[in-house]
Amino acid sequence: MGTQQLESVPEPKYWHLKTVLTEALDSEFSVGEILPNERDLAARFGVARATLRQALEQLELEGRLQRRRGVGTTVAPPRVGVAVGTEQHAWPGTVGDTWQAVDCVDLVPPTVVAEILESVHGERVHVVRRSRMSHSQPVAAELLYIPVGSVPALSGIDAPAGAARARAVLRELQRLELGGQDRSVELGSARADDAKELDRLPGAPVLVVTTRFFAEGRTAAVSLATYRADTCRLTFGDSGGVEIHHGPERRAS
C-alpha cells in the first residue's frame, strides 16, 4: 500500500542530536564529568561543528551542560532552587534575606526604571547594587532603585558611596511601613556588567525578576534582579525550599 513516510517530516539534525545527547547524559555521564571537545564530538556524529554547537547551546539553556571557554564542556548539576517569594512582606535588607550589598550610587534612573517607579521626571534615585550567592556560586545580581524621596533622612548626608552607604539606605528604607509588593518574571539576556558578575558571557539568558515595593500609597522602591537562567529555578509560595527533583543526579567518581 504505497510508500511509508519514514522521513516525510525529517526532524533537524541538531534536534535529533540533542535527543541523543540527552539520553547519553542521563545514562552514561555523571555530574561534573567532562565531555569530548566540540571538534571531536562533531566528527563522531558526522556533522559540522556549528550543528553540534546548536545542540549544545540548547542543552546548556536547559541547564544540562556547562561550557567554559578555554576549559571545556561539563555535565551540569541539577538546577538550584532559589527562593524568591517566600518573605511575603519584607523590605530588602531585613534580617534573613540572602543578598549582600555591594555598593550604592546616586543617579537619574534610565527611562525604563523611571516608568516603573512612576516618579517625577529627572528625580534622582539611590541605586543599591547587591549580589546573591548559592552554594558559593553567584546566582543573581540586583539593582535596587530607591527614589531619594523615599528615604528623606539621607538627603543631607554624604556617606562615602560604597557598601556602607548601601546598608545605610536599606536601613532607612526599613523605617517605612511596607504596603505591599508586586513581582514579575521574564526572560532576558545579561548586560555586560551583570554577565561579568554572574560569571557568564554577555547575552547569556537570565530570568529578570522585577519587584515593586509600595509604601505610603506610592512606589517606594523597585528591584531589578537578574538570575542565571541556566543554573537557577525560582521558587515561590508557601513551602519555599521544598526539594523538587529533576532527573537523575549522580556524582562523578
Added chain:
Amino acid sequence: MGTQQLESVPEPKYWHLKTVLTEALDSEFSVGEILPNERDLAARFGVARATLRQALEQLELEGRLQRRRGVGTTVAPPRVGVAVGTEQHAWPGTVGDTWQAVDCVDLVPPTVVAEILESVHGERVHVVRRSRMSHSQPVAAELLYIPVGSVPALSGIDAPAGAARARAVLRELQRLELGGQDRSVELGSARADDAKELDRLPGAPVLVVTTRFFAEGRTAAVSLATYRADTCRLTFGDSGGVEIHHGPERRAS
C-alpha cells in the same frame, strides 16, 4: 603616552549589531512593522547572514522581534503580563481561572513527574491538557497530573476521554480541601507538541511553571505549564495585573 586602547576589547560584531538594531527599533520602527529580510539586512551592515541572525535571535529572545518562516521579521508588541500567582489558594478549574480544558487521558506518568508527585511507582494518573489564551494568542500549554487516588469517585467511571472528562476530573478535584501550593519557574525549551500548540518551532524558549497542589497531607496534583518566553511576562503577587511598561510602544500606521 603611547597608544590608546580604542579597541583592545573589541565587542563581538553580533553584540554591537544588536545594540544598533535595538536603538533603531526604539526610534524608527513601530509595533507590527516589517523589517527588511535577513539577506538585505546582512548586506546593509556588511556582515554574514549567520552573524546577523545571531543578533536577531537575541532580540527575539528579548521579545523585541517576531520571526516567522516564509513570512518575515516584524517588530513585536510589548510582552503581555499573565497572572500566575494571584489566586492564592485555588484549585485549577475554579471559576475565574483563565485556562481551557482540552482533553484528558489516563497513563503512568513519566519518572520526572512521578518524583514530584511522590506517588507509588506505577500508579496511574489522569492527565488533563489545558491551554491558555491572551489577546487571542496562545500563551501557555499545561499538563495537569492528578493521581487516580486523588479523585476516587472517578475510578469506576469510563467517561469518553476528551474535554468532558477533563472537566469531570477538575470537578472532582475541587471537592478536596486545598492545603497549600508550591510553585517554581525555570527556563526550558518547548517540546514538539507544546511548540505546535504555542505556534512556535520546537526548542523555542519557554518558561516552565511547576505547581504542586497539596491536600490531605500529600501532593494531590501537579501542573506543568509552559509559557512562551518571548511574549510573556509572568506576574505574581498582591496587585496582580498592574501594568508595567517597558520601553516605547507605538503602533504601525
Added chain:
DNA sequence: AAGTGGTCTAGACCACCGG
C-alpha cells in the same frame, strides 16, 4: 513561482585557560 526564515557545511581566526 518567488521570497522568506530555518538548517547545514567546511573552513578560518580569536579570546581565554591551563600547564
Added chain:
DNA sequence: CGGTGGTCTAGACCACTTC
C-alpha cells in the same frame, strides 16, 4: 604553548507562506 569554546564567513539547500 596547546587546547578549549566563541565568533565569523560565504556559500548551499530546505520548509514554509504568499501570490
